[in-house]
Each structure stands twice: as C-alpha cells, then as structure tokens.
Amino acid sequence: MTLADQLVIAPVVLPAITAAVTLLVMRRRRHLGAGVSLIGCILSLLAGIALFAQAADGVIRTYPLGNWPAPFGIVLVLDRLSTAMLVLAGVLGVIVMIHALATGADRRGWHFHPLFQFQLLGLNGAFLTGDLFNLFVFFEVLLIASYGLMLHGQGAARLKAGVAYVIVNIVGSALFLIALGLLYGLTGTLNMADLARRVTEVPPGDAGLMRAAGLLLTVVFALKAAAVPLHLWLPRTYSATMPVVAALFAIMTKVGVYALIRVVPLIFGAGAGAAAWVPSPWLFPAALLTAALGFAGVLAARGLREQAAFAVMGSTGTVMLVLSDWTPVTTAAAIYYLMHSTFAGAALFLVADVTLRLRGQYGEAAVAAPRFAGQQATGFLFLAAAIAAAGLPPLSGFIGKLLMLRATADMPAQAAIWATILVTTLLAVIGFARTGSTIFWKAAAPGAAAITAAPLSRAAFLGPALAIAALVALTIAAGTASGWAVAAADQLFDTQAYITATLGSADGR
Amino acid sequence: MSMAVEALIALLILLGAAFVLIGSWGLVRLPSTMERLHGPTKATTLGLGALLIGSMIFFQARLGVWTAHELLICVFLFITAPISANMIAKVHLHRLRTGAIVEPNSIAGDPPHPGGEDDWATFEAPPPGPAATAADR
Amino acid sequence: MEFLVATAIAALVAGGVYLSLRGRTFQVVLGLTLLSYAVNLFLFAVGRLIVNRPPLYDKAVAEHTDPLPQALVLTAIVITFGMTALVVILSLRSFLESGSDQVDGRIEPDEIEDQP
C-alpha cells in the first residue's frame, strides 16, 4: 500500500491528532493551540482536495481498515460523492475556524478547538465509511461534538435548547441501532455493499421487516436532515447556539441528506423488493412541508439567526424534495444545491454573527438601531448571503434552483415541486428584504440608546467574505461543479460498480 | 468423580442456596428494618461461601483444575458486606432520628445514647482526629 | 426465552417512550435509560439467543453465540453512557441556569422571577 493509498485515512486521523494536541496545548499556550487547530483544518481540507482529485477518475477506491477484507472488517469507500463532501466539510471548517479565531468566539468557553476538530472528524468519517454500523459511530461522534459546540458559550436559552437537541438526537440514535439490528438480523452483515447484495436475496417472508428497517433508517436520516415533522429541534437549536457554531452546523442537516443519498440508491434501490425506494412516498410530502415551513419561518423571522435557521431548514427541504424522485438527474441537482446551500446557510450565520457583535445590545434582532460601525459592509455581506439563501441570481443558488427545476420537469409532481420551489423563493425574498432593510437601512428614532459594543477587528469580516467567495466560486465554476454532481450521481446509481469495488466481485466473496 | 465428592458438592450447593433463600426470607418476614438488615449478611457469608466452595470443588472434580477465583469473590464480599450493612444502618438511624420513619413495632426501639459525651457519629460529626479519618484533616 | 426477551424489550420501550414524553428532564433521562436498555437488548437479540456458549474461541466448539452483535452492543453501551452522562449534566446545568427542569415549553412559576 503506497502512501497515496493511505491518504484516505487522513481526514479522520488528522482531526483526531489535532484535537488531542490542542487539548494538551490549549490550557497553557492559547495561541499555539489556536494555530495548531487552524493548521489542522487546513491540512484536513488539503487531504480532502487530494482525495477529491484521486476520485475524479471515476474509480471507486476502498481502504480495508485493519487489513481485514470487506465485508468482514470496516472499509472506507472513496468515490466522487464522499470526496466532494470531504472538500465541502473542509472548506466550511476552514472558513468557520477563521471566523471563530477572528472574533474570539473560541475563547467564549472551554474546549472549542478539540470539539471543533472532533466535529470535523465525525463528519469526515461519516462521509468515508462503507459500513453502516461505522456510520452510526461517526454519527455519534459528530453529534456529541455538535452538542459540545452547540452549548459553547452557554446561557439559559442555549442550555434549554441544547437539552432538547441532545435528547431528540439520542432517541434518533436509538432508532438507528434498532434499524441496524433488524438489518443485521435479517442479512447477517453490516457492510453497505454487502447489504446491497444481500437485500436482493431476502426471502419474501422477511420483506416487511426489511421495509421496516429501511423506514427506520429513513426516520434517523430525516431527523438529522430536519424533515417535517422531525424538524422541531432545528429552529431553536440553530438560533440559540452561537452563530459561528451554527455556521458549521449548516452542514449537519446535509449529513442526513448525504446518508439518504448514500444508502437509499445502494441498499434500498430497485432490487430491494418490498423495501425498494422505501423513503419515497413519505419523503416527498415531508420535504415539501419542510421547504414550505422553513421559508415561512424565513418570512416570519424577527432576527437574523432565527431566519438563518429556517433558511437552512427550508433549503434542506428543497434538496430532499428534489431528491425524493431518486433518479440520477434529480440527485445530481440535489447534490449541487446541497453544496450551495451549505455555504449559503453558513454565510447567513456568519453575517448574523458580525451583525450581532457590531450592534451591541441591539443584536441581530430585526429592530432599528442607531447607525453602527461597519454597517455598510455588513449590509453588503448580508445582501449577498440572502441572495444566495433565497436562490436568486447571480449566485449559485439560482443555478442550483434552475438545475432542480429542470431535473424535476418530467416528474408527475412537477407542478407541486415547481410551485414549492418558486413560492418559497418569493417568501425568502420578502423575508430577507424585511429583516435586511430593517437592520441595515432603518435608523433608530433619535434618543435611542447608543450602541455599546466591543470594537470588532476587520478580520471579523473575513469569515463571511470567504463564505460568499465560496459561493461565487461555486457560481463561476457552476459548469464544472454541476458536471461533478452529475458524475457523482451517475456513480451513485451504478450500484454494481460500488459492490464490485468493495467486495471484489459483484456477488461478493 | 467419587460419589462422596459429588455428595459433598451437592450438599454445599444446597446448603449455600438454602442460606441464600433463608436470608431473603428473613428480609420478607422480619418485623422492622434493622432486623431485616441481618438477612443479607447471612446470604453473603455462609450462603455464598458454601456455594463458592462447592463451585471450587466442582471445577476441581469436573475439569481437574483448582480454581481459586471463588475464594477471591469471598474475600471481596467479606470486605464489602459489612460496609453496606453499616451504611444502611446509618440510613435507618438517621431517618429514625429525623422522623422520616416511625417504627412503632420495632423491637429494639431507638438506639441508646453511647456512654461518653458524644453522640453516635450519624447524629454528631466526629471531631477531627484519628478516629475521624484523615479526610477531615 | 425468546418470548421473555421480546416482551422485556417491549416493556422497556413502552416505559421509555412514556417517560421520555413527560415534561421534565430527569424523567426524560430515565426514559432514555430504559430505552437504551431496550435497544441494547434488541441489538444483542438479533444475534439469536444461545445459552451457555460464550464467544470464547475454541477449536473444539462448534456451536457458539454470534460475537458480532455483542461487540456492537458494547460499542453502543459505551456511546450511550457518554450520551447519558452528557445529558444528565446538561439537564442539571440547564436547571441551574433557568431554575426549572421543565422541557415541555411551558414556564414554571418560579422560573420567571429567577430570570436574570
């Protein structure tokens, strides 16, 4: 095994080492710890990019951990989608880390850096693994790290919201285990490729149980993705946590979507009998409601964080709406929009953070405040983030929406999907225009209390600007990016290739 | 395995089990908490003791190896059981004193005052000193 | 035996669901505890029940329990423990911060006056 082959493990090992080192260093030498953490993020990103480049040739690579052959040991699988997600998480991680350092958010509580690194580790592991139980483990890693991060900075509201967030997800994990138990009990395996192979051989008497297992997995993933009615945890969690953390969380709902994209075509695809495409009949209405409720929330929001939270929810709903058709074309569109909406959500939260810091006691609430330093720059950043989140031109969201609209053009539910996507866009436009014009345009009545806010370094604008830059890059390179998305989706639906790559031959053993 | 050994094993097993049962039965039928507290020490000592010795001989007879593990379990139980009993008794005394429980049909009644100036430790903090453990120093 | 295990799982899940739907963190934590017992038992049971065949390798042994679900349950127990510890302390912390351990969205009378 060459070192290039060993690179696969880097996105997991690097954050682990960085986390441990920052944990050791941080207590005495804060700056060194922060530097190590940032470098760790950058190295993880570089590893992700290198792997992405490897996967660009369309070959699915596997990495047998512990040198045990699949399906007996745990195997990491490197394909277009997983590496793209690595890059997504890596870029987001670097941006959010820069923002945290620039605003001193990491100093608002304990262990920000180890938790952050572990969060990246969990994400990367979840993207890479080819084993369903291992996916559970990495879900737990990224969840528990997210609990820690979510509570960073604390305060009564955050703690209360945290209680709900943690508990709901613990219940979700319990369901995950039940689903895993059912699957193992029926098929005797945990490897996803092996599952895909064995699912086709399940006797008819087991079909109902198989279906139940698939549906339970759907519940788990939909809970992470915050699909209605399993979304109730999201708005409170995201608007109560520190915006910089929420910015990182923009990818959390996408992990649920990723898991759906990874598992459904592979295991619950056409060959799965009664369990074929299990989520579809439920996912469509749920996603429709998610998008609708999410953007209704954007319209109704009275603060930037709340608004961003609902925007994240709505955008994930939109992605799932398109996804629910389970064709390569719709999946490709969903993947592109997933990438876009991650950065858009992060940008919104980062702008909210800057606003919050600049406006002192007025915070990010949609109320008039006296003029504040950096108002114009913040306003522009908000405008860009809002354009992206609403899916308006010229940023990538519009291209993503066009891709999604086009991909769903031949679906029976075309009218419903189009109406949802377009009407929610309008709701978002109105909602963002309302909050934005109030916060960045409206001036408080004379006599309003002067803003008391600590001065903010110019570096604080770097994070949001980088998030916007990522969106701009995704726009300019839309052709390439959407091409990747199409290739990734095609690869996902070529399940035989996945099985062959993982198990050696299409029929295993 | 000789008949005698087998009989011995069976006897020890039955004896142990019987004492375990009697201990628990005492828990059911004895009239008040302090009396019931005598049950577990019974079960612990001869009940488990006999069982463990039975098991020891059993494994020697069956598998031809002397296993000392049972002795070890005995050691641990002998170390820990009195502490449990002591702490539960303290709970009882404390709750009795604070009026949380009333036991009109307790036979022994309330504990007498110790002979010296100080009350029982449960009711009065021991002064710092050798008897009061190093922890208070 | 299978019946006992299945009904035990059912009872634990039922109790867990009921308790986690009560309005206070402590009860919810108890509910989660029951739920996790049930899940561990379930995960264990999918390896099928076999009495007295511990998964200790021996060439002579032909029949043995399925070791894999046991390994999975061990992982699950550890993870659940971590989660439980966190949620217990989080509940406490939240209670200390707000003066109420209610999580059903309503506010307790004593909570308002304690708000800073």
Added chain:
Amino acid sequence: MTLLVLLALPFAAAVAIGLLARFPRSVHVAIAASASATGLALLLSRAQEVLAGAPIAVQVPWVPALGLDVSLWLDPLGLLFAGLILGIGLLVVIYAQGYLARAEATGRFLSFLMLFQGAMIGIALSSNLLLLLIFWELTSLSSFLLIGFWRDRADARQGARMALAVTGGGGLALIAGVLLLGQVAGSYELPAVLAQRELVQQSPLYPAILTLILLGAFTKSAQFPFHFWLPHAMAAPTPVSAYLHSATMVKAGVFLLARLWPVLAGTDLWFALVATTGLVTLIFGASVALFRDDLKAILAYSTISQLGLMVMLLGFATPAAAVAAIFHILNHAAFKAALFMNAGIVDHETGTRDIRRLGGLARLMPLTAIGGTLAAAAMAGLPPLGGFISKEMMLEQSAHTVALEQPWLVPALAAIGAALSVAYSLRYAIGLYVGRTRTGDVPAPHDPGALMLGPSSLLAVLALALGLLPMAIAGPLVIEAAAAVTGGASMKVDLALWHGVNVALALSIGAVLVGALLLSGYPLLERRVRAWKTPDAKRLFEHGLEALVAAARRMTLTIHAPSLQRALLMVFAVAALFAVDGAGVAGTIVTGDRATTPASMTAIIAWLLLLVATLAVVLMHRQRFLVLIFISVIGLVMALAFIHLSAPDLALTQIAVEVVTILLLLLALHLMPKTPRLLSGRGRRVRDGLLGLFVGGAAGVGAWAIMTRVQGDTISAFHWANSYAGGGGTNVVNVTLVDFRAFDTLGEIIVLGIAGLAIFALLEPAVRGVAGRRLRAWRSDMPHSPERHPVMFVMVTRLLLPIALLVGIYIFLRGHNQPGGGFVAALVFAIAILLQYLASGFDWTDERRKIGEHPLIAFGVLIAVATGLGSLAFGAPFLSSSFGYFHLPLIGEFELATAMLFDTGVACVVLGAVTMALAQLSHVAQRAARQPDDGGAA
C-alpha cells in the same frame, strides 16, 4: 468580444466605484459616465452592421448540464434597448451629479446605478433565456437597492421592498414559464427557441407558458393589477425614477414581450391577455394620473398608462403595431426621462413636488419650462413631437382591431386613453409653468446649473426631433427593431407627422379636444373623483403582506413551540407509523422457523423482576430517588440476562457502567428537586401510554421475528474463524472490538472523550453567573446527617483502592482472551477512584491524584491513533494489528499484541472521561460556594 466588454463595463464600473468608495465623488461620476459613454460608443460603432442585418453573437460555455451559457447577441431590438439604456444612463449620471447633495453617498448610488445598468444591458443582450432570467432578477435586486437608496425613509424602504416582491415574484413566474418554454422548444438559446413557434403554440403547455411569462412581463412593466409598486418606487431619488421608469426597468417587460413575440404572439390567448391588459392599464393609469398632485406620482401613473399602450400594441400582434410599439418605446424613453428630470429640477429648486403649490414658473425658470412643456407635449401626443406620431400610429392600429366582435370598442377605448393622456400632460405643463406664480418653499426659484438642465433639455430636444425628423433619426432603427420583434422581414414604414386625413387623425383630434375639455372641467371632476373611495393598492398590498407575515409568524410559533415533548412525540409517532407501513407488506412472516430456547424458572423470575421494576419506574417516576433503585434492579437483571445468554463481556460492562451511571444520577439529583410537580394531565398520560405500548409492541414483535428466524450466514463466522489465528485472541468479542472493528472502537472512545470535554465545558463555568448563584443558594430539601466520612467506609476504601487497581489490571490483561478488556478495566479504575471521592471527599482525593483527566483523554486518543498509524510504516492499512508470543526467562510464555496497545488508549480515554464527568459534577457545588458572589451576571 464587443458584447462581453459591453456587458462587463457597467459591472466593472460598479465594482470600481465600490472599491474606490473613499475617493471624491467626481471620481465616481467620472467612472460611471465614462463607462456609459464607452459602452455607448462601442455600441454605436457596431450599429451599422447590426442594422445591416448582421447580428453579432458570442457564446461562452458556462453550465452545460443546464443549457445555460453566456450567449450574447446584438440584434436591432437589442441595439435599440442597449442604446436607450446606455444613452439615458449617461444623461442620468450627469444629471445625478447635479441633483444629489454633496452629503449624499454618491459613490454608493452610482455603484448601484451601474449594477442596474449592467443587469439591463444583460437583458438586452442575452440570447440565452436562462441567462436572461439571471439578468432579469438582477434588475429587480439592483432596483431594490436604488429605490431604497434613502434608507432612512420608511417610504423608500417600503417602496423598495414592494418593488422587489412584485417584480421579483413575477420573475419567479417567468422562471417557470421560461423553463417550460425551453422544455417544449428543446433549447434555451433564443434563436432556436424563436424558431419553434408551431411547436410551442400547439403544445398543451402553451397556456401555462404564456401565462407564466406574461406574469413576469406584466409585473415588471407595472401592468394592471400589478402596477401598484411603481408609484411607490418614486421614493427613490429622481435620477433613479428617470432611469428606471423611462427607458429601463419597466421597459424590460415590454422588451420581453417583444423578444418572445415570434414564438408566443399571434394566438387568441395572446391577444386576449396582452391587448386587454395593455388597454385596461392604458386607461386606468391615465385616469389615475390625472388626479394626482405629486409631480412624480403624475409621471408614475402616466408611465403605467404609457406602458399599457405599448403592451396593448404588442398584444395586437401585427407587424405595424410592432413598429408603433417600438417607436413609442423610443419616444417614451425620451420624453419620460426628460419629464422626470424636469420634475426633479422643480423639486430641487422649489422644495416641493406638489403641483397645487406650484404655478407660473415659466417666468422664473424659463429654460426648465421650455424643456418641460416640450416633453409634456410629446407625452400628450401633440404635433410636431415624436409622441404625436406614435400616438397616431397607435390609434390607427386600434381602429383596425376588433374585440368581442365590436369594431368600435378598441378604438373608442384607445381614444379615451389618449384623451386622458392629453389631459394629464397638459395639467402638468400648465399647472407648473402657467398661471399665478406659486413657488413652493422657496421665494425665488431659478433655473438649475448645466449638469441638471443639460440632460433634460437634450432629451426634450430629442423628443422634438423625433417628431420633426423621425425617419432620419430613428427610421432604420425602428424598422429593423420591429422586424426583429416580428421575426419577419423589414417593413416599409414611413414615420411622418402627416399621413393625410384618416381615422387616426380624427381620433387624435378628438382626443386632444376631449382632453382639453377634461382639463377645463378639472375642478368639478376632481371633487367628484376625490369623493370616491378608491381602494389603495399599496395599503392592500402592505396589509396583505402583514397578514401573511403575521400568519406565518403565528404558524411558526405554534408549530415550533419550545417543547421537547412535541419533538419526541413526532419521532415516536413517525416510527410507529413506519412500523405499520413495514408490517403492511403482504406475506411477511412474524414467527420464523427457529426453535425457541426453553426458559428456566430463574429466567422467568428475573423477567418478572424486570417487568415489575420497569412498571415501578413508570408509575413512581416522580419519586426520583426511588426510581433510581428500580433502575438498578433493571440493570442487575440485564447483567444476569447477558450472562445467561452467553455474553460475559456485556455483563461485565453492564455491571460497571451501571454503577457509574447511578453515581452520576445521584450526583445530579442532589442538586435537583426530588419529587417535582406532576405536569401532564390524565388524557396526555393515557395518550403517551398507548403510544408507548404501541411502539414497545412493535419493537417486541420485531425482536421476536428476528430471534425466531434461522440465522443465515453472517460475517461474524469469519470473525470467529479468524479471531485466534488472525487476531491473536480467543475472546472473539474483544478481538472484534480491538481488531476487526477497531475503527468503531476508535470512534467510540472519541465519543466518550468528547463527552468528557463537553461535560467539563458545561460544569467549569457553572459556578459563576446565575447558575453559580443558584448553587450557592441551594439548600438541600432533605435533613442531613452531620457525619461526612464514615470511618468504616473510609478505611475499607483505602484497602480497596490498590486491590481494585490490581483487578482492573488483571481484567485488562486478560481481555484479549477472556472476558474483559480496556473499557471494563478503565471503569474498574474509575470506580476505585470514585470510591475514594465518595469516602474521603473531593478535596482530599483530588490533591492525591497524579494524572489529570485532560491529558488522559488526549494521550488516550493519541495512543490509539498512533497504534493504528504504526501499521502504515509496514505498508499495511490503518489499525492493522500484529501479535506474537514471546518467551522470557522466569516469566515464561506470554503474548504481546498491538491491539493491547490500542486497548491501552481506550482505557486512558475511558478513565479520563468517566472521572472527568463524575469528579467535575461532584464538586461543582463546593466550587460555587468558594466563588465570590458576582451578583449573578453571567
């Protein structure tokens, strides 16, 4: 290349101005003006060849997956529009410099203006429909910024939002329409789409396509009933109004109708929708304009009316009407821009825009008066101005149009519209410049400087020139543009003031007369009209929007009440629903073929114990302390069950975890209420109970179904077979944990480590702020015994510590081959240490501890990872294990495995995390007590 430069210029200017924000405003103006001028020059340099029938085109691939490319072309129609955009843009820039006060953020203004100009140029040049959509929405966005430029004013913000909502919303409909159109036509490239008239018009989707696209065009062009945003957009600075409402923004809708004319026009539906809307808007706008007193409002409604006129003409769908429409676009651009600038001058000089407070200004500001009057005359359609010619062409076309089988209907209505426009135009000119002198807020207003007067005068002159020399100035352009609209050959058209006596002339004269009459009876008319309560569209819109927002808010708050119960209920309910879904599959077998295992009496009694304890937990859940005892019982039964069912490792873990969990719960319970109030009512409890029974039943059935099935071949057969040979251990479970699935274990210990860190982060600050105050105020709700450290207990724990450590070491070392392992060993260590805490107190124990928890966690993770990485040196994948049997004198044969090193990492993390959790929790109250009270500030 020209086209790309043309498109890029305004955007580049916008960015440049933004970047040079600190520079003086003259720099900004220079950039904006030179960008517009350069663009215009570039355009004119290519005008000849374009009009000669050689459109320029360029295509840069962008998103091939979507059919979206940067395809630009310059045809006569685009040339006309681009020319208007750039030409009037240039004048507006110059005008703005005079108009805006020094204190205004001219840089920002011009930057927005250039952004807008770029978007408009994009619309004019796009030959890809999707690209056009992008620029279309971009005009909505940039106009939002421009209208809201005076951000402190509520009306500016509202107007901006309204414009964005209406035009942006229409744009969304347009997206759908364009996508459908592309879907039917098979391409988004305009030339290809325009060639598919038959295909499109016969498609069943045609009505939808047309309706959606018209929604986009009508909202943008402020057609009735979407007109209401336009008057409120007047909150913008006047240069913006002059730009947006003469030549650009609102014309985009007209442009789109013209652009898609070849593929969409010509059907009955087209006529019904487009012509009717245009006609209604023409009359409606005109009649409202007549009764407004704000100069800009008059102009706004007149714009609506004039747009209606153009839309109506396009609705007629005849080549001649197209020519008329195109020529009117040109005329309207000239006179309307001139008029807005004129109104701006008056406002600027007199301080008011209220026509009732103004009059006789011709004497004070003669040059302004001349320009204004000329432009108004053009708007009225009076000869010899350009407006007259296009108005007459319009009446001519109307005269030939039959609607509802009534030949008189359209001409009559068109004439009424014309008459009204005469009336409001004259009212504007006469009201301002003739009659008694009224000067608003300023005693003696005068003509402004050249910067403001120049552009408006130039445009007024242009309006005149278009009447006097129509063919020379605009003939070829109009003819070629109209040909581009119809997609046919160029028409032979003669633009002239005099076409002889015909119906149009008669109607025209009639219109002027009626208009004059209307104006003479204005006071009477006005009283009548003012008496009507007309619905205020803006208020309707605002109220509607507020209601929508309020409804959304209510819904959002209701649905997302901060209730954990609801969230959990949903999870369980969905899980239950899905269980039903799964069970519904036909042919599903519940009980399989596997023989069940007989249950011993002990098993049954243990089971009974478990059920009783579970029931007790549920029933007594408010007596929290008692419940913990019952939980212990459940844990005990679980451990027994694991042993009975051949899972010694699980039993070990269960026993140890149980102890630690109970300690944890007791520590937490100490600081919480012991018997809280009951919260839920009976109905709720019954509901939750039933749901619980259902979900539990489903889980039980699932477990039963799996357990009674014969197990097929599992991957664990491999684990069993390779445990000793390949993993070097006989305890297959342990080998699985540290070898086959070591990656899981790595994740698992990381979870535990994170839990420790998160707990530390939670409890460290708990001693300050509100929580700290509450901790200090905490008085236990139970009476306490004064004795802290019972002597027997203390003594025994001292003895037990080394023994327990020894046992832990033993369990650890044996783990690979017998039940045990790093996790349980670490728990034993932890319990041994915790016992010290319990017996001797926190401080005493803590000062004797040697290793902190943080390093334990960190080094544990590092050890585990480093062990895994070790295999990389041998070219093996991460976490590949190695083991060997060694012989040492005295000690004898023993085994060493890298997996044990990994297990050491596991043990470190577990020990660190567990002690961290409990130790932190155990002394939080003491720490708080030591903390000085900071008054509760967090």
Added chain:
Amino acid sequence: MIGTALHLAFAAVSLALLCNCWRLMRGPALGDRIVALDTMVINAIAIIILIGMIGETNAYFEAALLMAMVGFVSTIAYCKFVLRGDIVE
C-alpha cells in the same frame, strides 16, 4: 446428583429473588428497599456462580468478581445520598 442440587439451588435462589423483589416494592422504609437491592446483588452473584457450574465454564468468573467488588458501591451511594444528599463532599 449435582444436577438435581443445582436445579434445586436455582429454584431456591430464584425464590430468594422474589422475596427481595417483594421487599423492594413493599418498603416501607428507604432502608428496606436498599437492603433488598443489596441482597439482590448478592443473590445475583449466586446465580452467576450457579450458571457457571451448569455450563461448566469459567467464563463468568470476572462478572461475579466485578459484581462482588463494585456491587456495594451503588448501595453505599444510595445510603450516602440519603444521609448527606451530596455523595461526594
């Protein structure tokens, strides 16, 4: 003979468990319930030993050992809680 003895022993210990359960539920004092739990742990150790004998395996020794060593910790903790509220001071 041993087989019969083991079965009888199982029955006896099971009955003992039932007795503990009765006391556990009945109370009435907290002390009673704690005693019941403590006894239950000891009876559980007995069961583990019996299971080991039936299966003729040593595999459950660690479990019994561990239970003997740490089983009393929760008992102590419960007592300390009732006595002091704070189990670690």
Added chain:
Amino acid sequence: MRKLLPHPGLSALLLVIWLLMANTLSVGALVLGAVFAVVLPRFTAPFWPDRPKVRFGRDLLVYTAIVLFDIVVANFQVAAVILFRRNRDLRARWLVIPLELDTPEAITVLAGTISLTPGTVSSDVSADGRFLLVHALDVPDPEAEIARIKQRYEARLQRVFA
C-alpha cells in the same frame, strides 16, 4: 523498607489476590504479582497515609479461624431464628460496646467481624470513636453478649494491632 513497601500487609494481600486471579503458582505469575504488589501500594500510598502496625502472626491466624468458625455457627443459629422464631418472641437489642481499640483500622476490623457474624450488625461508631453501636437480632442477655464480643474479638484484635 517503609519507602519501598508502605503497607507490607497490603503488598502480601495483593500478591495473594494476584495469584488467586491468575489461578496459578507459576514463576511468571509470581514475578508479575510481586511487581504489582510493590508498585500498587506505592502508587496508592497517598490514599492511605496512616501506617497501622499490624502483627502478622499467630494471633491473626487464630482470630481468623475463630471468626470463620463463629460465622458458620451463627449462620445456623440465625437461620433457626428466621425460620422458627415468631416475630413477637424476637429479642432484638441494641448493644453499646465500649471500645479499647483506638485506630480506625482496628475499629473497622472489629466492626466488620461483628457484621459478618450473622445476628449482629455494626451500625454506628460514636463521634468520639469510643463506642460501637451494634444491633443484635436475638440476644437474651445484652451484657453477656457485649462481654463476649469484647473478649472474643476485641481482646484478640488489640494484640494484632499493637
């Protein structure tokens, strides 16, 4: 020596426990056990600061034997009480035992012994450490029982903990 073996008795106990666990008398186990027997008490020495002097000799052996014998006997006696004595005939008593022993270690051993013999449970120590409170399940003559305990156990322990 004290530095190396802070609690020699403990070290011996640990070695024995290790051998019991390892269930072998091999040299390897002995060596490893010895290492732990030395290392662990040193490692945990801070947690056991006092060093009680204990005489490991005949006295201790005799004491142990007596206690084991008493445990067996008392078990049968108590079994009889539980099975056959009616509750109202039960002669449960509190016994207050004045202590001569003065180290906590010695008191703990005495109290433990009393608890381990069924029928008596050490319930509390007085705050000054001079009295032991014992609950007896069935004693006809408390004074005699106190005397028996003092002479049979305490006196011997005094010799062990010199």
